[in-house]
Amino acid sequence: MPSKFVQLRRQVTDRFFTGLAAGLSVVVIGALVAIFAYLVLRGAGSLNWAFFTQIQKPVGESGGGMANGIVGSIMILVIASCMGVPLGIGAGVYLAEFGRGRLGRLVRFTADVLNGVPSIVIGMVAWGLVVVRQKHFSAFAGGVALAIMMIPTVTRATEEMLLLVPQSVREAAFGLGIPQWRTTLSITLPSARAGILTGVMLAFARIAGETAPLLFTAFGNQFWNLSPGQPIAAMPLQIYTYALSPYDEWHRQAWAGALVLVLLIVGTTTLVRFVFLRRMLGGAR
Amino acid sequence: MGAVPEKRFSMPKPSRGRTADSSHPEPMGTPDSPRIALVTTARKAPPWYRTVFTLDNGFRGLMTLAALCVLGIVGLIVSELMQRSSLAWHAFGLKFFVGSQWDPVSGSFGAVPFLYGTLVSSLIALVIAVPLAIAVAVFVTEMCPKPLRKPIAYSTELLAAIPSVIYGLWAMFVLVPLFRVYVEPWCMKYLGWSGLFEGPPFGIGMLTAGTVLAIMIIPIISSITREVLSVVPQHQREAALALGATRWEMIRVAVLSNARAGIVGAIILGLGRALGETIAVTMVIGNTPQIAKSLLAPGYTMASVIANEFAEAPDDLYRSALMEVGLALFLVTILVNILAGLMVWTVTRGNPARSHAQ
Numbered sequence: 001m002p003s004k005f006v007q008l009r010r011q012v013t014d015r016f017f018t019g020l021a022a023g024l025s026v027v028v029i030g031a032l033v034a035i036f037a038y039l040v041l042r043g044a045g046s047l048n049w050a051f052f053t054q055i056q057k058p059v060g061e062s063g064g065g066m067a068n069g070i071v072g073s074i075m076i077l078v079i080a081s082c083m084g085v086p087l088g089i090g091a092g093v094y095l096a097e098f099g100r101g102r103l104g105r106l107v108r109f110t111a112d113v114l115n116g117v118p119s120i121v122i123g124m125v126a127w128g129l130v131v132v133r134q135k136h137f138s139a140f141a142g143g144v145a146l147a148i149m150m151i152p153t154v155t156r157a158t159e160e161m162l163l164l165v166p167q168s169v170r171e172a173a174f175g176l177g178i179p180q181w182r183t184t185l186s187i188t189l190p191s192a193r194a195g196i197l198t199g200v201m202l203a204f205a206r207i208a209g210e211t212a213p214l215l216f217t218a219f220g221n222q223f224w225n226l227s228p229g230q231p232i233a234a235m236p237l238q239i240y241t242y243a244l245s246p247y248d249e250w251h252r253q254a255w256a257g258a259l260v261l262v263l264l265i266v267g268t269t270t271l272v273r274f275v276f277l278r279r280m281l282g283g284a285r
Numbered sequence: 286m287g288a289v290p291e292k293r294f295s296m297p298k299p300s301r302g303r304t305a306d307s308s309h310p311e312p313m314g315t316p317d318s319p320r321i322a323l324v325t326t327a328r329k330a331p332p333w334y335r336t337v338f339t340l341d342n343g344f345r346g347l348m349t350l351a352a353l354c355v356l357g358i359v360g361l362i363v364s365e366l367m368q369r370s371s372l373a374w375h376a377f378g379l380k381f382f383v384g385s386q387w388d389p390v391s392g393s394f395g396a397v398p399f400l401y402g403t404l405v406s407s408l409i410a411l412v413i414a415v416p417l418a419i420a421v422a423v424f425v426t427e428m429c430p431k432p433l434r435k436p437i438a439y440s441t442e443l444l445a446a447i448p449s450v451i452y453g454l455w456a457m458f459v460l461v462p463l464f465r466v467y468v469e470p471w472c473m474k475y476l477g478w479s480g481l482f483e484g485p486p487f488g489i490g491m492l493t494a495g496t497v498l499a500i501m502i503i504p505i506i507s508s509i510t511r512e513v514l515s516v517v518p519q520h521q522r523e524a525a526l527a528l529g530a531t532r533w534e535m536i537r538v539a540v541l542s543n544a545r546a547g548i549v550g551a552i553i554l555g556l557g558r559a560l561g562e563t564i565a566v567t568m569v570i571g572n573t574p575q576i577a578k579s580l581l582a583p584g585y586t587m588a589s590v591i592a593n594e595f596a597e598a599p600d601d602l603y604r605s606a607l608m609e610v611g612l613a614l615f616l617v618t619i620l621v622n623i624l625a626g627l628m629v630w631t632v633t634r635g636n637p638a639r640s641h642a643q
Contacts, residue, residue, distance in 0.1 A: 014531035024420035090351025107352045116622035118561025128365045181344030209448020212563040216596040
């Protein structure tokens, strides 16, 4: 029979580690709360109508906004999605429907490698591929960089969601004499639609806040630009430049921009998580 | 479920040229009668191009092309980095990675300060993040009451959704003053004997950069650790409890020891993320190419030197040197990620936590 002392020691150790784990979890959540609290506190005060409708005022004048950055960000994201989403979904379909062999394994591995490439390196590569040839910075180059970042996420999400569609559904289609392309396009892809959309929106949320790949592709712009061939402003870039500037007014703008950006991204992620994902996995589980 | 193999001889079709679709292979299992086949060949066997350029083959080809694009992109990244860094490689060779002089004006480039900065800031991040991340994962999977589980897991994932630039902004205006006034003087007073905390407390520097990095990599480490812990078989836990173990003893003996390789993998994956992180670090590390023993001193990382200097680099050699830094960063992160992937895989292999078939 173990002595009372040993019993007590084990009890105390157990309590200690439970408390430790709980305490450290509180610290992590505290960091999250601190970040959000500061964003709301400092951002909400500088958020006004002008922020969404005006462009940057010269140093010394107060007011102005990030309208050109918002439009620029939307443009870059649209360009990126137009390239990244079809490619990513195509590669995902390949992996799920045809990718059993060596090529499939290689592509899967490569997509994982691409997912781990630092964003700044992707920016350099997009610079080499587009900016050097065009001879100037452009929104299109920024779009290329972000598209490259999007592809692995979309690919793996598409593959995972297509594999959740039961094999018997495909077999039923083949049994009816429906060719494979028709089965995939009209039966398998639509049943995985919600899941694939989730993957696409998560990829979108991830690239929406990226700054590093835009530094030497989109480059930023103080003025309005609507041409994809010219340097363009983007919200993350503006937050970055404003934060590093020595002016209080610009700092306020940076906080407001950060709040808008976070609301956008967290909103997307939350929406996706609670609406689409539940609908998708509800049936599968 | 591969494509149905094309048959040279197909059944006669009621109407001939309706759509390209009608030249499609017949459903599986149609008995091949040689007599009919012979007759049809004589009359209207589809020409060779119709059996090759079917919609099915076209679809498959298109999807394969998309998959090959993924390979192509990685190929392009490698070739682009190698091509554009060749100038610096020919000029400096391996000396690039042992020289500590970074002087664009005189054209001498050595990458050691950046290697050092990246390594040290990432290590600080790991030291801070690993205990926190593992504690969150263990707490969520093993200890906390059920209704709290999802909110805690979700809020750590929310940390992963915040963009790097916003971490940087927050660190510049919240963390830096905090460190300058409270944390760094405290470290100097109580940990000064180690020699790691010397010099004026600027607030910006390695320690602050490492702390921001730590907050950024906690979600990755903790979500993968959670995944790994959740595939530890339930009967292991039950066996430990049945032997009279307390909950912590059960976690130590049955859960953590089973998941060890996976947890190490998760940590290495976090390291991979920390190595390549750019913007937040650039905003608080101080951007000074020096090798200082003190963690309070400003430094410079590989990613942030690229971010700061690449767009303004005036000559080809300078740009090529930065490209070489990028290439090195690329190779290191890829190796670290592959290693981590292997380690996670050894644990989750039998029953993948996320549904990767095969």
